[in-house]
Amino acid sequence: MHAPLAPTGSTDILAIANAPVLWLCVAGVFGVIVVQSLIFLRAVRRAAPSVQMTPGDIRTSFRSGAVSAIGPSLAVALVAIALLALFGAPAVLSRIGLIGSAAYDVSAAGIAAGTLGAKLGDESYTQSVFAVAFFAMSIGGAMWMIATLILTPLLRRGDAKVRAINPAAMAIVPAAALIGAFACLGFTELPKSGTHVVTFAVSASVMAVSLLLARALGKSWLREWGLGISIVAALGAALLASGS
Amino acid sequence: MTASSTALAATDQAMTEFDRTTSRWGRATMIAGLLVSVAGPLYLVFAGGLDIAPAQLWIAFAAVAATFGIIWIVEPLTYYPILGPAAMYQAFMIGNISNKLLPAALIAQTNIGAKPGTRRGQLASVVAICGAAAVHLASLAIFVGLLGSWLISVIPPAVMNVTRLYVLPAVLGAVLVQAIVSMKQPRTTVIALAVAAAVVFLVLPAVPGLAMVSTAIAVLGTVLLAWFFRGRQPAPAGRPAQPVHLE
Incomplete structure (x- = not known):
């Protein structure tokens, strides 16, 4: 008996894009953000009295942040829904909804598909192409976090080298x-x-x-x-x- | 005099403690988020039975890096002075910094009368980002996770097909205009449009083999030409470098 044909050629993206493991990873990302928020809130509550910040101030800040995020969050959700057909819910939730952004992730996916000679969305967009695109946008997205992890401690120390970067270059190059x-x-x-x-x-x-x-x-x-x-x-x- | 200096010392100690907690746990949670976010695609690629060669992965990543590598470094640099160290670890994990997190932080600071850059302001923005994150997670779970998955199941296949085929130009048209407007650099914009048009409409038809690296060529060409012809642009040194609207 031959093994069933390799699924590499299949264009049924949503079949693998909705794999339970991917949903688990989304839950993991959500969980990490919740845990981080709780730890940071507790740290704020400890430090607040020393800078004359009352519990009322903390509540107000939390509520202000939450209320002002309603519009932008719904706007992001609309963009994310439009991309569901292309990437499936787990990838959209973890990439476009959190961590990344529609502009970066769609571009990265398009570039990655291009290196395989494929185009997003048409008959050349196979499961393998999706996997490579998802890989490239996720590793690319991770680079922002790696840059943040490396640069934040340097900037905190007021590293002279980082500050010496020419401001004109900082404006024009990006x-x-x-x-x-x-x-x-x-x-x-x-x-x-x-x-x-x-x-x-x-x-x-x-x-x-x-x-x-x-x-x-x-x-x-x-x-x-x-x-x-x-x-x-x-x-x-x-x-x-x-x-x- | 002594009373106020003891108070100051207490403030310093409390804030040092805050900095220590947030940088230690900020780093730990960010590394955890990073690992979980790449675990999914790694699983698909290596355990999904898709028969993908490692070289394909590296080429794809290199092409993305050639396009966005500069932004990976520049973005944390431009946001640091606005966010401060603690919020950096939140912002670069939650995303949508310029359109959601910064406004949330500013409104919170205004509402409790804290100035940006002060310690009170810093604490207010950390709390505001927590509030924004809570709303964002809830709205994603409800509208994308539940409602979106249901929508996908009821939308006619024809509409699904059109969405899949044309969502890329539908996103990129708007994103290009948004980038041009938010950067406010007419000279760079003209150069970028000219270089990109030359690459896509002249170079590619002549040398189709370059398709893989076309974006990288356009980025490199635009950066070099924009720098070479920067002239005496109204010195952007006065205002902080315009944060790029990507994360």
Whole structure:
């Protein structure tokens, strides 16, 4: 009896993206954040009296943080839902919802798929491609934590070398890297089909309008919801343009 | 005089204790979060029966590193002065720093009348981030974990297909505009758009073999040209470097 065909060629992403082990890892990440919050809250409660911070101040701070996070959290949830079909719930929850962000993780996944000669979402997007993309975005996301773990103690000591970095370089280099990366990734989508062009254009225009309105009307919620609104509008346009 | 200096000493001692606890446990929890977050993909890759060569993994990671490597280092550097050491360990694990955690911290500081940069302000932002994290975890669990999984099961396959095929341009169009607007560097923007267009529409059709490294080429080209042609930009030294909106 031959073993069943290797599942490498299968494009049923959600079959492996919802593996119980991945759900366990999501629960683990949630758990770590809860434990960290509890430890930090206790440390604050101990130190608070010495800086004239009352228990009332602590309650107010907690409530202010919680209330102000409602809008942005729902906005992130909307973006995350749009990505469920591509990555499955566990990857979306741990990558886009926490730790990373839609911009980074979608880009990293696209880049990783590209190195295998595959494209996200079409028939070349097999289970193996998903696994490699998930690997690359997670290890990439871990690099932020590694950088934080290394740099925070250095910065606390006021390390002269870190402070000596040219402020002009600190402003120009990251901006150039990010805009260059997103422009290249975005333009790479355009030759794929007319629908890709429409989707990209609608997404970019809706975001531009949201940001303009946010500034003109002083409504900062438009800035928070910009990404989610743009994605939904662009996907709507894609649905119409592709005629399905 | 003696009374106030004893009070000061007590404050210092309490805050030293706070710093020690938060950096020790901040580091420990962040390492735990890091390990758990990579455990899932490692399991899929090595135990998922998918027959993936290690070389494929390293090439994929190298391509991501070539694109985002600079940001990995720059982002913690730009956020440190705003967040302070304790909140760094929270922020880089919870994510969505610029659009959620910073506003939460600022509002909390305003509401209890604490100035940013003071110790009271620092404690307020740590507590505010805990509050924000609680709301964020709850909203993710309910709206993405439960509602989202249900949505996936009822959405017509055609819509699922369209979403899967076109979500990448749908995200990138908006993200590109957002990056351009939030960075506020017209010169860098023009250079980035020109370099990216040249790479995608001229270089790639001529040398298709470069597809794997096209983003890295665009990033490197943009960084070099933007630096070379930086001219006398309105010195960004005055304001803190614009934190990049990625995490």
